[in-house]
Amino acid sequence: MTTIVGFSGSLRTESLNTKLLEAAASLMPDDVTFELVTIRGIPLYDGDVEEKEGSPEAVRSLKGRLAAADGLLIASPEYNHSIPGVVKNAIDWLSRPPKEIPRVFGRLPVAVIGATPGRGGTALAQAAWLPVLHALGTRAFSGRAMQVSGAGALFDTTGLKDEETRKRLATFVTEFITFARENRRHE
Ligand code: FNR
Numbered sequence: 001m002t003t004i005v006g007f008s009g010s011l012r013t014e015s016l017n018t019k020l021l022e023a024a025a026s027l028m029p030d031d032v033t034f035e036l037v038t039i040r041g042i043p044l045y046d047g048d049v050e051e052k053e054g055s056p057e058a059v060r061s062l063k064g065r066l067a068a069a070d071g072l073l074i075a076s077p078e079y080n081h082s083i084p085g086v087v088k089n090a091i092d093w094l095s096r097p098p099k100e101i102p103r104v105f106g107r108l109p110v111a112v113i114g115a116t117p118g119r120g121g122t123a124l125a126q127a128a129w130l131p132v133l134h135a136l137g138t139r140a141f142s143g144r145a146m147q148v149s150g151a152g153a154l155f156d157t158t159g160l161k162d163e164e165t166r167k168r169l170a171t172f173v174t175e176f177i178t179f180a181r182e183n184r185r186h187e
Helices: 018-026 047-053 059-069 085-094 098-104 123-135 162-184
Strands: 002-008 032-037 069-077 109-115 146-148
Touching: 002 018, 002 059, 002 162, 018 032, 018 069, 018 109, 018 162, 032 059, 059 085, 059 098, 069 162, 109 123, 109 162, 146 162
Parallel strands: 002 032, 002 069, 069 109, 109 146
Antiparallel strands: none
16 A cells, blocks of 8 residues: 655645645555645744744644655645745745655655636646755656646636546656555555
8 A cells, every 4th residue: 555645735725736746645556645734823933932842733733744654745836936934834844844854855856736716727836846845855756747827717616627637637646656656665
């Protein structure tokens, strides 16, 4: 069994990125366990809090899930041509203390997907993710990109309704799962 953890970089109820992630979850093969987790509840990183109390519970529980995972799928919006602060903040907490990075992120296969109502498909955010994934020691999936432009018209309240995007996403999911299995860090 392969376990993939996924989280959305948007906290919005009607988030296009959360809907994209949910669509990806629905396309996972039967022998994959997909765990949809949330970064909601992770406070702003504060070195004083870390020193006095260690990582908050929301961070510790997410770290446990990532340490046991075979892959991580992040659906990241693009804010001001980069990574939204809310998700970067979560990553920063998850990367602490530095001695824990190998256990949580080290050699972990990671893919980033994204949706925007705009034209750029979140390409600039995905580019901004690369040095972060590198710093964490992950195995960044560099297969085909999953970038969704004009997403406002492709989703409704029930989720992804555009067939062409679903097909593209299905191919992406298949290729990422293959990559995660080929680069599995757990025996
Ligand atoms: C945006 N948005 C945006 N879109 C984009 O394609 N490139 C960008 O640089 C930005 N910048 C940006 C900054 C801020 C602060 C916000 C709030 C929004 C629009 C963004 O793609 C849109 O709000 C998406 O719907 C956000 O993703 P979710 O919440 O739908 O998943």
